Amino acid sequence: MASVRVETIVAAEPAAVWAAIADVGAVHRRLLPGRVRDARIEGDVRILTMPDGTEVRELIVAVDHDGRRMAYSVQGPGRLTLAHHHAAFEVFDHDGGRARLVWTTDVLPHDRAAAVRARVERGLEEIRSTLESQPAA
Template structure:
């Protein structure tokens, strides 16, 4: 299994970043507006609707407030030919802000580069959105993710 790990430092307090990440039903509002059009929860499954109508189903595996870690697995609707996709976000305090780490385990191995390109763009978009909500940074982004 290939592991992709990307991270970014934000000028946003760790508690504020964690609040946004842990709000699993509000990805479209708090983390990736424009990239995710809508979210609905079906028990422990989060259904993301993309702007073109495509849906992705994710099983929310864990929301650990003590560790500030969210884990999820994509179970249906991936656009990439993956046979396995499990990911987590973790938030750490950092002087003057926080560090957001996005770790993704994928199969097959050769798909790691494509996944890394997407999550790298995604984490930068998340940073822009969260910093703009705090009044810092530039929140403009028109890139496509999933």
């Protein structure tokens, strides 16, 4: 299994970053408001609607408030035709009241890792920018 790990420093309080990550039903408003048009929760499944109307189903595996870790798994092959996908966001304290946000994604087949890395890097930059543009709590 290929593993992609990308991280960034967010100029926002770690608690605020975690609150946005943990709000799994609001990814379209709090994390990726241009990339995701809507999100809804059905049991443990989050359904993301993309701007073109495509839906992505994600099983929410864990929301660990103490460890500030949220894990999910894309269900179905999706656009990259992955046989397996599991990802997690983790929020850590960083100096100066900032947060270190880490996004780790495990995928099969291995040869999809480069495409996944490109999407994760672009997505994490968008998330960082969105979080930094939100007013402090």
